[in-house]
Each structure stands twice: as structure tokens, then as C-alpha cells.
Amino acid sequence: MPASARIPPPVRDKVSDRVLKTIDIVEKFVNEECIPADPVYTVQLGEGNGRWTYPPIMEDLKKKAKNLGLWNMFLAKGHYKEGADFTNLEYGLMCEQFTCGSLRKATNNSAPDTGNVEVLAKYGTDAQKKQWLTPLLNGEIRSCYVTTELDVASSDATNVQLSIKKDGDSYLLNGQKWWISGAGDPRCKLYIVLGKTDPNNSDKYKQQSIILVPSNSPGITVKRMLSAYGYDDAPHGHAHLTFKDARIPEANIILGECRGFEVMQGHMGPGRIHHAMRSIGAAEEALSWLFTRANAEHKKPFGKLLSSQGVILQWIAKSRIEINAARLIVLNAVV
Structure with missing residues (x-):
């Protein structure tokens, strides 16, 4: 079908x-x-x-x-x-x-290029688009989204601590980030970095800024590549990065200072739909494997196909219902 x-x-x-x-x-x-x-x-x-x-x-x-x-x-x-x-x-x-x-x-x-392209397409200046958006759309380079930190609960982005401090016509970046997906790819030329330009602002949602950082900027070190459950996901990878007085031009800030949280929400919104639908596709694939195993003629425990067992049919039916329900929930959110 x-x-x-x-x-x-x-x-x-x-x-x-x-x-x-x-x-x-x-x-x-x-x-x-x-x-x-x-x-x-x-x-x-x-x-x-x-x-x-x-x-x-x-x-x-x-x-x-x-x-x-x-x-x-x-x-x-x-x-x-x-x-x-x-x-x-x-x-x-x-x-x-x-x-x-x-x-x-x-x-x-x-991902992470899809979300990063959306940031550049929605918020980037003409110069930023020319430098980064065009090669990303052409598939000539890759990028990563640099938010997660070691010592804070950075799923709440108001907690990030990486410092983005103005210095003349540049910004100095200091801090550490980890689990930065895509940073291991040799084609990754752009880091889109979330940090704080105004940590004392009374509005915690206006302390952050997002800045475009060339991955080869002096002061940035790939400290190590991390693994999850023993897998390093090469060549994509998930990196531990350190920033030590990394000097980035003022023109690389997105939308201006203290608008990082706004930009971040624009980045995350569409991606939530994309990731959810990819997960549903993965669930469909897993269900197809279940069908294959349940009907495997060469593997019949106690002389019967697994599909002849009522509990197996129950598992399949439950999986079908849950996948269909999840799909409709996500598509309803899109509409």
C-alpha cells in the first residue's frame, strides 16, 4: 500500500x-x-x-x-x-x-539544519543569509544548534550561562556546551549559539541572545565527542565544546541583543512537528518488523506462528491503535 x-x-x-x-x-x-x-x-x-x-x-x-x-x-x-x-x-x-x-x-x-535554516530564513539579515543560508540550502555545509550546558537544567533555556559580552565591535563568548548534535560532522561550518548578553535583566526571557559563530573561530575547542548507550553517532556526533574569549563580529547577532528567547521559539516550533512525525514513521517501521517476526515461517515456537497467539495479536492491535492516535494528534496540531 x-x-x-x-x-x-x-x-x-x-x-x-x-x-x-x-x-x-x-x-x-x-x-x-x-x-x-x-x-x-x-x-x-x-x-x-x-x-x-x-x-x-x-x-x-x-x-x-x-x-x-x-x-x-x-x-x-x-x-x-x-x-x-x-x-x-x-x-x-x-x-x-x-x-x-x-x-x-x-x-x-x-535536523539540526532544518531548524537553523528556519532561523536564518525568518530572522537573518541579507548578509547573514548570503554567508550561511545559501550554502545550507545548497547542501554545501552543515550547522548545529548550541544550547545545552553541563551544570544547569538547560531544557529550561533561561538557565543557560554561556557569556556573550560586548567588546568594541565584537562579542566575546565564554563558557561550555555539550550534547551539541552535528558538531562532529566535518562539513559543520556554523554554530548557532544561545547565551546571555544581559544576565541581570529583570525579565528572564530577555537575558539571552543568539549569535552566528563560524565553527573554526579561535577560542573554540571540541573537547570530546560524547556517546549515548555506547554509540557516538559518527560522523554526525554530539560534542562537548568550550568557548574561551571567542571573538565574534557584532554583525553576527540574530535580531539584536536580548531577543534570543524569541528566536529560539521560532526555531523550535516547526521542529516539534517534524520530529514527532519522524517518530511516528519509526513506530510504523517497528510495527512492520513485528509483523515480519510474527509471521516468520522459519521461526515457530512450539510449532506455531507467533501470529497465531492471542497475546501477540493483542500487542499488534494495541500498537496500531496507538500509532494511529499519535498521528492524528500531531496532524491536528499542524492544522
Whole structure:
């Protein structure tokens, strides 16, 4: 059954035939091009320190994606002049196909670049767009979003402590950040950094600023790459960064001082939909594996297929209900 046919009827009625066709093209590209290329990607990635490289197979997939028109689909119609001709609802439906797997980033629709591009497209100056937005949209570089800190509960962004202090026509950055996803990629040229320019402001939501930082700026050190459950996620990676008197031009501030929290909300909003729909796609994939295992002829405990067991059917039914409910909740939020 094609992906477009699995869309709930009330939602399917809100999108055009062109969008339904594109969703099926996305699914076909992922299944027929990206997934089969996984073994090649793994071999090209190599081992040890060599894993922090960019596998050439990605360039081949990017060319194919561009030829199919599957490129930068995430910038919402009506909100960004650089955007594709899709709404958040339409792109959210496509996001189900971009679940886990590095090769599915071949369409230039992957985090953290998506949110960073939205920041630049929505808030950036012409000069900032020329320097950073254009190469990001072209897939020439990558970026990361630098917020999380070591010693504070930085899921509440008002707690961040990295100092952004004015010094002449520049800012000096001092502090540490960690779990910075994407910083290990050799193509990561831009850090979008959240810190405090006015820590004593009585309004805790106006203490922060966001600044564009070239990743090769003097004073910035990649202290180490972190791992989760034993995986370092190379070549994407999650870095521990230190900033020691890193001098960044005044022109790199986004929107001006003390507007970082505002910019951050603009960054996070669309991404919440994108991430949720990708997670639902991952759940669909997991359910398909459950079907496969439950009906595996070569694995019959006690001489019976697992699908003949009532409790297994109950698990499958419950999973189907939960996935459908989650999808409708997210799509309702988009609408």
C-alpha cells in the first residue's frame, strides 16, 4: 500500500494530488535508493577515527534527490520566500518517511539544519543569509544548534550561562556546551549559539541572545565527542565544546541583543512537528518488523506462528491503535 493511501481520509482531503504523489515519491526514494545504500555507507564510513568523515555515497544520493525534486521541502509555504510549495501539514506527512538512518538525510531535510535554516530564513539579515543560508540550502555545509550546558537544567533555556559580552565591535563568548548534535560532522561550518548578553535583566526571557559563530573561530575547542548507550553517532556526533574569549563580529547577532528567547521559539516550533512525525514513521517501521517476526515461517515456537497467539495479536492491535492516535494528534496540531 503506497504511503499516500495510509493517510487518514479527513487529512487526505486537505492536501492536493500533487502532494500525495510527492509523498509516494519520497517513500519510493527512501525504500529503493537510501535503504539499499546503507551497506555502502557503512563500508565508506570505515572504522576508528576514519569514521568522522563524509561518505561519498551521500553525494550520489543528493544528486538523485535533487533530480526528483526532493530537496529543502521543510520551509513552510507562505512563511519563507525561500520555501518549497508545501504547508507544514503536507511536509509533516512526508516526514514520516524520513525516520532513522543517516542516508535519509540525502534530501537536505534533516535536523539540526532544518531548524537553523528556519532561523536564518525568518530572522537573518541579507548578509547573514548570503554567508550561511545559501550554502545550507545548497547542501554545501552543515550547522548545529548550541544550547545545552553541563551544570544547569538547560531544557529550561533561561538557565543557560554561556557569556556573550560586548567588546568594541565584537562579542566575546565564554563558557561550555555539550550534547551539541552535528558538531562532529566535518562539513559543520556554523554554530548557532544561545547565551546571555544581559544576565541581570529583570525579565528572564530577555537575558539571552543568539549569535552566528563560524565553527573554526579561535577560542573554540571540541573537547570530546560524547556517546549515548555506547554509540557516538559518527560522523554526525554530539560534542562537548568550550568557548574561551571567542571573538565574534557584532554583525553576527540574530535580531539584536536580548531577543534570543524569541528566536529560539521560532526555531523550535516547526521542529516539534517534524520530529514527532519522524517518530511516528519509526513506530510504523517497528510495527512492520513485528509483523515480519510474527509471521516468520522459519521461526515457530512450539510449532506455531507467533501470529497465531492471542497475546501477540493483542500487542499488534494495541500498537496500531496507538500509532494511529499519535498521528492524528500531531496532524491536528499542524492544522
